[in-house]
Amino acid sequence: xxxxxxxDIRAFCRDLPRGDVRAAEAATVRQKTLTKPPGSLGRLEExxxxxxxxxxxxxxxxxxxxxxxxxxxHGIAARGVSAYPPAVxxxxxxxxxxxxxxINQIAKLAGADLQVVPIELARPTRDFTVAPxxxxxxxxxxxxxGYRTVPPDSDLVAVGEMGIANTTTAATLCAALLGGGxxxxxxxxxxxxxxxxxxxxxxxxxxxxxxxxxxxxPLSVAAALxxxxxxxMAGAVLAARRHHIPVLLDGFVATAAIVPLAxxxxxxLDHCRAGHVSAESGHRALLGELGLDPLLDLDMRLGxxxxxxxxxxxxxxSLVCHTGMATFSEAGVSGAGx
Amino acid sequence: xxxxxxxDIRAFCRDLPRGDVRAAEAATVRQKTLTKPPGSLGRLEExxxxxxxxxxxxxxxxxxxxxxxxxxxHGIAARGVSAYPPAVxxxxxxxxxxxxxxINQIAKLAGADLQVVPIELARPTRDFTVAPxxxxxxxxxxxxxGYRTVPPDSDLVAVGEMGIANTTTAATLCAALLGGGxxxxxxxxxxxxxxxxxxxxxxxxxxxxxxxxxxxxPLSVAAALxxxxxxxMAGAVLAARRHHIPVLLDGFVATAAIVPLAxxxxxxLDHCRAGHVSAESGHRALLGELGLDPLLDLDMRLGxxxxxxxxxxxxxxSLVCHTGMATFSEAGVSGAGx
Numbered sequence: 001x002x003x004x005x006x007x008d009i010r011a012f013c014r015d016l017p018r019g020d021v022r023a024a025e026a027a028t029v030r031q032k033t034l035t036k037p038p039g040s041l042g043r044l045e046e047x048x049x050x051x052x053x054x055x056x057x058x059x060x061x062x063x064x065x066x067x068x069x070x071x072x073x074h075g076i077a078a079r080g081v082s083a084y085p086p087a088v089x090x091x092x093x094x095x096x097x098x099x100x101x102x103i104n105q106i107a108k109l110a111g112a113d114l115q116v117v118p119i120e121l122a123r124p125t126r127d128f129t130v131a132p133x134x135x136x137x138x139x140x141x142x143x144x145x146g147y148r149t150v151p152p153d154s155d156l157v158a159v160g161e162m163g164i165a166n167t168t169t170a171a172t173l174c175a176a177l178l179g180g181g182x183x184x185x186x187x188x189x190x191x192x193x194x195x196x197x198x199x200x201x202x203x204x205x206x207x208x209x210x211x212x213x214x215x216x217x218p219l220s221v222a223a224a225l226x227x228x229x230x231x232x233m234a235g236a237v238l239a240a241r242r243h244h245i246p247v248l249l250d251g252f253v254a255t256a257a258i259v260p261l262a263x264x265x266x267x268x269l270d271h272c273r274a275g276h277v278s279a280e281s282g283h284r285a286l287l288g289e290l291g292l293d294p295l296l297d298l299d300m301r302l303g304x305x306x307x308x309x310x311x312x313x314x315x316x317x318s319l320v321c322h323t324g325m326a327t328f329s330e331a332g333v334s335g336a337g338x
Numbered sequence: 339x340x341x342x343x344x345x346d347i348r349a350f351c352r353d354l355p356r357g358d359v360r361a362a363e364a365a366t367v368r369q370k371t372l373t374k375p376p377g378s379l380g381r382l383e384e385x386x387x388x389x390x391x392x393x394x395x396x397x398x399x400x401x402x403x404x405x406x407x408x409x410x411x412h413g414i415a416a417r418g419v420s421a422y423p424p425a426v427x428x429x430x431x432x433x434x435x436x437x438x439x440x441i442n443q444i445a446k447l448a449g450a451d452l453q454v455v456p457i458e459l460a461r462p463t464r465d466f467t468v469a470p471x472x473x474x475x476x477x478x479x480x481x482x483x484g485y486r487t488v489p490p491d492s493d494l495v496a497v498g499e500m501g502i503a504n505t506t507t508a509a510t511l512c513a514a515l516l517g518g519g520x521x522x523x524x525x526x527x528x529x530x531x532x533x534x535x536x537x538x539x540x541x542x543x544x545x546x547x548x549x550x551x552x553x554x555x556p557l558s559v560a561a562a563l564x565x566x567x568x569x570x571m572a573g574a575v576l577a578a579r580r581h582h583i584p585v586l587l588d589g590f591v592a593t594a595a596i597v598p599l600a601x602x603x604x605x606x607l608d609h610c611r612a613g614h615v616s617a618e619s620g621h622r623a624l625l626g627e628l629g630l631d632p633l634l635d636l637d638m639r640l641g642x643x644x645x646x647x648x649x650x651x652x653x654x655x656s657l658v659c660h661t662g663m664a665t666f667s668e669a670g671v672s673g674a675g676x
Contacts (some may be wrong), residue, residue: 035433035440036439036640037421037529040638040639040640041638042636043637044636068446084375084673084674088671088672092671095373098664098669099664100663100668101377102374104663105655105658105661105662106655106658108662109654109658159566190674191375191377191674229590272613295636297635298633299374299380299381300379300380300381301380302375306379307657310382311654313651313654313655314616314636314651316447317443317447318653320443320447321443323443324443325435325440331429331432331433332432333426333433334423334426335422336421336422336528337421
């Protein structure tokens with residue numbers, strides 16, 4: 001599938017593929033027969049039912065798990081909004097390739113295939129305080145890259161990113177689409193100091209001012225104030241929906257990347273779960289705005305799909321209980337009140 | 339080691355084995371060299387340092403992980419405080435042996451050895467609204483069973499329990515040692531209805547009234563108002579401390595089991611982490627009283643070490659990052675502000 005225009009994305013979102021209610025119901029029934037008080041595995045039960053719903057199987061599987069990490073560079077970095085120089089984006093992509101990053105270790109532990117997709121690192125987006133970050137064509141190209149990254153036979157996709165300065169991009173998107181300015185959405189990202197944080201807030205507010213004319217249309221905002229790796233994450237979420245693959249979102253930037261889609265059609269989030277809530281200051285508020293309840297809260301703020309990657313382990317725990325536990329009748333265990 | 343009297347336990351707690359500060363410092367230094375912004379792995383960093391501290395190794399390991407589940411029966415069950423009949427304790431022990439319970443699946447996923455230890459199931463503790471639950475000798479025997487269950491070469495121990503009516507026992511211990519009555523500490527356990535919850539609160543308040551003369555001494559309270567599986571969990575935590583093994587506590591009952599020790603010497607908690615916060619209503623308040631910050635919050639309330647078992651997965655994520663990540667210099671990645 002290719003999106004040749006913003007209208008193609010709008011059309012997809014108007015007619016979203018739906019989950020399999022019968023598979024979800026069958027999984028719900030199975031949960032009630034397992035040797036535990038009803039509901040006592042909490043979210044592990046809910047996650048098994050959610051996997052069943054989106055995979056269309058009473059007994060879901062996690063055989064092929066894909067972690068997709070997209071990388072991009074940002075013109076806004078020139079405004080001094082990050083603690084690290086833009087060269088680190090490419091250096092970290094090399095670190096991913098060499099197997100030295102956190103996500104490499106987590107992916108291996110979680111039994112997941114890691115796909116790292118750098119997108120035009122030598123061609124940063126434009127500084128969106130003075131120009132659109134991307135033209136619509138550039139945005140669509142990045143969405144397409146993300147879409148094509150998802151293997152259609154994946155059982156689960158976790159999406160994350162790497163991109164120096166991209167918490168500024170994410171915060172600007174949130175501000176433009178959800179209201180509030182730099183004060184509300186800017187956090188310390190990789191660890192910017194007070195002066196850097198002030199520059200970050202100022203950059204966000206300057207961008208809102210420059211682009212206020214377009215702020216009515218979510219996809220135009222995603223092009224003008226977004227980034228290539230954010231567009232690619234949106235594309236990956238669309239592909240997952242097309243192929244009935246459940247999605248784990250990573251942190252603040254990954255969640256912000258989906259805001260334009262959620263503003264078009266909130267149902268786009270139904271096949272997504274928030275892997276964790278990041279320590280990046282805007283993330284908790286953003287999850288609240290979207291009605292997402294994170295699986296983990298570990299003060300992580302690394303990005304590169306690390307939080308979503310750890311959350312894969314929770315899905316595996318959910319799945320082994322769903323598939324491996326004995327039923328009350330199999331085990332000869334008495335039910336409640338008997 | 340054997341505790342022949344309550345005074346032996348008191349003496350142990352007055353002179354607790356300490357963590358290895360040098361190993362913790364070395365692990366802290368290593369964390370700062372890894373290819374990520376300092377602190378960006380949040381609690382995964384803290385957990386690696388904690389493992390290093392208690393194992394006494396800059397590079398901790400999780401080769402031999404033990405999950406110890408103790409089971410006991412409770413005279414207080416006769417007061418109608420549980421949704422399930424007491425026979426379920428033994429039935430679930432059989433289910434553990436057959437591999438059909440949630441903790442069997444989780445232990446396998448987490449790479450842990452599961453040890454299930456039923457303690458005198460045919461001889462429930464006495465109804466503590468009218469008698470001491472255990473004599474001191476019975477209490478010490480159960481502590482000893484727990485102590486001997488921990489393999490001294492374990493790299494980690496997760497402790498949990500099974501015992502119909504034991505959330506009533508746990509709530510009564512909390513009320514006696516931390517203040518507040520049945521209203522504060524009773525929850526729905528496996529899913530008791532409103533009438534059962536009222537009976538539970540009344541049983542707790544009756545027990546407090548009957549035993550108010552002993553409530554000054556935590557270990558006497560643990561004998562008079564506790565249970566065998568709770569005493570065994572306390573014994574396992576003492577053994578782990580002796581052998582420098584970090585501990586993951588499971589839910590409300592497992593945490594309540596440690597309260598008598600924590601009232602003697604709060605430092606007993608230093609080698610323990612709360613694997614999760616249970617949906618059982620008193621657990622969050624109890625963790626707050628003890629200053630424990632749970633690793634997971636997944637609305638689980640099953641017991642049988644299931645929450646601690648899932649938390650082992652987080653320790654594994656922590657460890658693979660600590661040991662497997664490249665350093666900034668190895669990867670040629672620029673540091674902050676360069």
